[in-house]
Amino acid sequence: MLLIVGALVVVLCTLGGYTALGGHLAVLVQPFEVVIIVGSAIGAYIIANPKNVLTKTGKALGMALSGKRYNKTQYLELLSLLYQLFKVAKTKGMLTLEQHIEKPDTSTIFQQFPGIYQNPVALTFICDYLRLMSLGSEDPHTLEDLMDEEIETAHEESLQVSTALQTMADAMPALGIVAAVLGVIKTMGAITEPPEVLGHLIGGALVGTFLGVWISYGFLAPIASSLKAMSDSQIKYFQCIKAGLLAHLHGYAPAVSIEFARKVLFSEVRPDFYEVEETTQALPPAA
Numbered sequence: 001m002l003l004i005v006g007a008l009v010v011v012l013c014t015l016g017g018y019t020a021l022g023g024h025l026a027v028l029v030q031p032f033e034v035v036i037i038v039g040s041a042i043g044a045y046i047i048a049n050p051k052n053v054l055t056k057t058g059k060a061l062g063m064a065l066s067g068k069r070y071n072k073t074q075y076l077e078l079l080s081l082l083y084q085l086f087k088v089a090k091t092k093g094m095l096t097l098e099q100h101i102e103k104p105d106t107s108t109i110f111q112q113f114p115g116i117y118q119n120p121v122a123l124t125f126i127c128d129y130l131r132l133m134s135l136g137s138e139d140p141h142t143l144e145d146l147m148d149e150e151i152e153t154a155h156e157e158s159l160q161v162s163t164a165l166q167t168m169a170d171a172m173p174a175l176g177i178v179a180a181v182l183g184v185i186k187t188m189g190a191i192t193e194p195p196e197v198l199g200h201l202i203g204g205a206l207v208g209t210f211l212g213v214w215i216s217y218g219f220l221a222p223i224a225s226s227l228k229a230m231s232d233s234q235i236k237y238f239q240c241i242k243a244g245l246l247a248h249l250h251g252y253a254p255a256v257s258i259e260f261a262r263k264v265l266f267s268e269v270r271p272d273f274y275e276v277e278e279t280t281q282a283l284p285p286a287a
Contacts, residue, residue, distance in 0.1 A: 002067050003226060010218040027200075030207045036179040037172065037212055044175075045168050053160045060161040064226045069233040072269050074115055075240065076279050078122075079258045079271070081113045082244040083280045085130065086254035094134040101127040101134070112284070125150070125238060129245050140249045147242045155235045162227035169220035176212015180205050239264050255280070 019025060046054065088109070089097055100107040104127060110117050117123060129143065137143055183205025190201060244261030252260070255277070262276060271279075 003065050003223065006222065007219060014214065014218070027203050028207055030204050033179045033183065033208045033211060036182065037175045037208060037215070040175050040178065041168055041172055044171060045164065048167065049164050053164055057161050060227055063230060064223050069230055070237050070269060072271050075265060075269055076271050076275065077113050077115045078240060079261060079276055080279055080283055081116050082261060083254050083258050084109050084112070084283060086248045086257050089248065090254060097130055098134055101130045122237065122241065126241055133249060138249065140246055143249065144246055151235060151238050151242065154238065155231065158231040158234060159228060162224045162231060165220055165227065166224040169216045169224055172216035172220060173212045176209045179208025179212065183208055236265065
């Protein structure tokens with residue numbers, strides 16, 4: 001929704017300001033300039049990116065339109081899940097968790113938290129590292145290095161589309177110049193025409209430069225920035241999980257471990273200590 005609002009503001013301010021200055025919108029209607037610029041950009045995008053990035057582009061744009069990011073409620077759910085898991089591990093032993101981490105779809109713990117159960121990437125991350133702990137991987141430093149490597153890989157993968165779109169945005173002004181040059185070439189072919197005809201042709205040629213810069217900085221670059229922010233939000237979610245798991249591995253009590261996890265969050269989505277305490281105390285006994 002915010003993306004749509006922002007795009008409307010860009011369009012209204014640009015075209016509205018141009019019209020207020022006495023400009024004629026009809027001059028800006030140059031469909032073949034759009035074909036040259038946008039078509040060339042799409043072709044270059046296909047050339048530059050592997051198939052998996054191309055297939056993820058549509059989904060990523062849909063995410064940008066939705067603008068969904070992790071919020072305080074989702075983090076409260078995550079901290080509550082970690083609390084339940086750590087509590088079972090502390091009171092009944094890590095081996096007791098095997099029935100939950102091997103079959104989370106039938107787990108009485110995971111089913112209490114549908115938001116996480118429906119997030120397969122986060123679910124796998126949690127189960128994988130709890131499994132390693134239950135198998136005897138008790139060196140916090142080794143597991144931390146492994147988590148960092150996996151989180152970094154996930155971050156790089158999640159940035160593929162935003163990076164590709166940013167590259168496309170960087171190239172768009174140059175493609176606008178290409179369209180403008182082609183327009184000038186067309187104008188030179190009509191050099192014997194009267195000034196009013198030449199003026200119209202030159203104005204149409206300059207629209208190419210305008211469109212290239214406008215599309216780049218008004219739309220593509222902001223979309224790429226939005227996708228990067230969403231990727232960073234996802235990575236912060238995993239860093240929260242990592243902090244809790246490492247604290248548990250260091251032997252802290254469940255309440256302390258999730259406090260470690262809570263502390264890594266940004267203030268706008270971080271529940272306070274008392275919210276977490278109230279939520280975890282209201283949880284049913286873990287089976």
